[in-house]
Amino acid sequence: MVDKKVAEIIKKEEKRQQEGIELIPSENYTSLAVRQALGSVFVNKYSEGYPNKRYYGGNENVDEIELLAQERAKKLFNVPFVNIQPYSGSPANLAVYLATCKPNDVIMGQALVAGGHLTHGHHVSATGIFFKSVQYGLKKNDHKKSEEKDLFDYDQIRQMAIKHKPKLIWVGGTAYPLKFHYEKFAQIADEIGAYLAADIAHVAGLIAGGVHPSPASDAHIITTTTHKTLRGPRGAMIMVTEKGIKKDKELPEKINRAVFPGLQGGPHDNQTAAIAVALYEASQPSFKKYARQVVKNAKILAEVFKKAGLKLVAGGTENHLILIDLTPVLGPGSGIFVQKALDLVGLTVNKNTIPEEKASPFYPSGIRLGTPAATTRGMKEKEMKEIGEVINQVIFKILKPYRLPREKADRLQYLKKFSAEIKTNQQLIFFRDKIKKLAIKFPIF
Ligand code: DSN
Numbered sequence: 001m002v003d004k005k006v007a008e009i010i011k012k013e014e015k016r017q018q019e020g021i022e023l024i025p026s027e028n029y030t031s032l033a034v035r036q037a038l039g040s041v042f043v044n045k046y047s048e049g050y051p052n053k054r055y056y057g058g059n060e061n062v063d064e065i066e067l068l069a070q071e072r073a074k075k076l077f078n079v080p081f082v083n084i085q086p087y088s089g090s091p092a093n094l095a096v097y098l099a100t101c102k103p104n105d106v107i108m109g110q111a112l113v114a115g116g117h118l119t120h121g122h123h124v125s126a127t128g129i130f131f132k133s134v135q136y137g138l139k140k141n142d143h144k145k146s147e148e149k150d151l152f153d154y155d156q157i158r159q160m161a162i163k164h165k166p167k168l169i170w171v172g173g174t175a176y177p178l179k180f181h182y183e184k185f186a187q188i189a190d191e192i193g194a195y196l197a198a199d200i201a202h203v204a205g206l207i208a209g210g211v212h213p214s215p216a217s218d219a220h221i222i223t224t225t226t227h228k229t230l231r232g233p234r235g236a237m238i239m240v241t242e243k244g245i246k247k248d249k250e251l252p253e254k255i256n257r258a259v260f261p262g263l264q265g266g267p268h269d270n271q272t273a274a275i276a277v278a279l280y281e282a283s284q285p286s287f288k289k290y291a292r293q294v295v296k297n298a299k300i301l302a303e304v305f306k307k308a309g310l311k312l313v314a315g316g317t318e319n320h321l322i323l324i325d326l327t328p329v330l331g332p333g334s335g336i337f338v339q340k341a342l343d344l345v346g347l348t349v350n351k352n353t354i355p356e357e358k359a360s361p362f363y364p365s366g367i368r369l370g371t372p373a374a375t376t377r378g379m380k381e382k383e384m385k386e387i388g389e390v391i392n393q394v395i396f397k398i399l400k401p402y403r404l405p406r407e408k409a410d411r412l413q414y415l416k417k418f419s420a421e422i423k424t425n426q427q428l429i430f431f432r433d434k435i436k437k438l439a440i441k442f443p444i445f
Contacts, residue, residue, distance in 0.1 A: 021344035024371025025321035044270040046372030051360040072279035081240040081252040085267035091224040092236035093119035098258035109141040109170035111135040120170040172199030186218035205229025209291020232278025304388030321370035333359030333404035377442035
């Protein structure tokens with residue numbers, strides 16, 4: 001590589017990815033074929049518009065690749081229309097607002113603290129600033145039921161919908177460990193005549209692999225990123241279902257206009273090419289096997305945590321992710337300790353809010369972790385048990401003495417001291433070595 005500085009940083013990142021294990025449930029490892037398409041000559045092109053309707057010349061190959069990606073997406077997700085151009089998930093969701101709502105219209109979505117997403121109407125997001133956002137949460141967890149199969153209170157959501165009459169309702173989240181029952185949201189949306197948009201970003205690969213229900217017959221619109229369980233490049237798609245076209249036959253055109261020229265300029269054609277490759281890969285029988293293993297691995301990991309006495313939101317998982325409520329072991333706001341300690345070990349997870357969060361979004365009381373990336377590397381039951389045991393020991397043995405100070409002013413100082421102490425912790429250094437040995441047995445490149 002000509003640029004030695006950049007080459008050096010890339011090498012360091014390769015090493016980090018190779019020698020650690022990625023457990024953030026929204027991340028994954030793309031295939032070489034996906035990365036080759038992403039680094040292809042399509043990166044050089046401008047192609048504002050849509051296939052056969054472009055504002056620039058020289059787009060015959062771009063048209064072919066975009067049409068191919070569209071065909072593959074439609075077939076994989078069983079929908080009649082797709083827009084493949086959104087740069088990523090948040091712009092895709094914003095395009096849905098632009099296509100279906102006017103500024104200040106009422107919209108409704110799952111609150112971020114309850115496992116939703118910023119773009120489903122959070123007050124700091126454009127979607128909560130330019131629209132009147134009503135947010136629903138999850139059922140109160142009485143902490144006695146060990147297993148819950150559905151954490152949504154549909155009566156409450158229905159009452160909210162009837163009261164506020166949102167024009168658009170979102171279903172789908174980023175930290176919900178159970179299956180989404182799309183038909184129940186559809187009943188509510190249909191009753192009040194709202195659009196129902198399913199954001200399947202987290203579970204798209206599981207839907208494609210047949211291990212999570214599809215919203216295709218319940219939602220009007222489906223959005224997804226392409227880089228999570230779907231294992232493609234960073235990017236997104238917006239789909240319109242048969243039901244969506246029945247509700248509004250202009251919906252596909254409205255979505256197209258919202259993406260371009262409404263929000264974006266030229267599509268990233270190299271990204272489109274890489275999405276086409278990922279969709280091909282996701283349609284292969286081996287991907288079904290992969291999706292099954294992702295869920296199996298998550299269930300195994302959840303069992304290891306439960307056996308050790310950790311409290312899991314919903315008592316376990318039905319998909320690719322697990323949300324650990326650390327409150328009983330390390331107190332409120334303790335996600336940061338686990339994230340930092342596991343970073344040192346080479347296990348990448350993220351601190352996350354839990355339903356009924358008692359601390360704050362910056363110092364949440366949970367950690368979120370999942371199996372899509374580790375499963376791509378070929379890890380199975382044995383490795384999940386090994387990883388789970390390490391996490392248990394870190395939480396129960398090494399982190400036991402630490403508590404987040406109640407006073408905000410004391411926190412930075414305390415965390416500085418904590419970081420310095422764990423850096424030299426011999427047990428963590430031992431676990432780091434153990435995880436590295438495990439990780440390099442499963443190459444990612
Ligand atoms: N950043 C994504 C996630 O981690 O779930 C959501 O946009």
